[in-house]
Amino acid sequence: MSTGGHGPHRLRQMFVMWLSIYPALTLALWLFEQFGLSQLALPLRTLVLTAVLVPAMVYVLIPGVTNALKRARRVKSSAQS
Template sequence: MSASTAPAAPSVHRRALITWLAVYPTITLALSLLGSVLGGLALPLETLFLTAIVVPLAVYVIVPALMKANAHLTRR
């Protein structure tokens, strides 16, 4: 076994928490910034635009950063 072995993946419960920590604040921020702009739209359209912004941001930016931070914290 080499020293560069990747750490074990976090448990499903920790991954769920990390995902929630990425999604909830992002949705809250997006709603507070875009709520007045999107507020006049029908709910399905508002949800479409909101998720089109939040999902890529969470998947490609926030969750990986939180997973990296989690790996750093669990290595200690």
């Protein structure tokens, strides 16, 4: 029986994405403020943010968070044994 994509795997996937996106977006917005880029028009600001953050998410942050959570799960399961 299908869970309609709402099972524990999807919940973990959502959590990994949030753990990756929130700090990266917060840092990017802070850097925009520091370097005066917040003065850019909204469409240009969004273009720059997505051009930097989407590849960082796909190739670095989401795989990194996923691997860290897998390692933590392995440590936890070996500690329980």
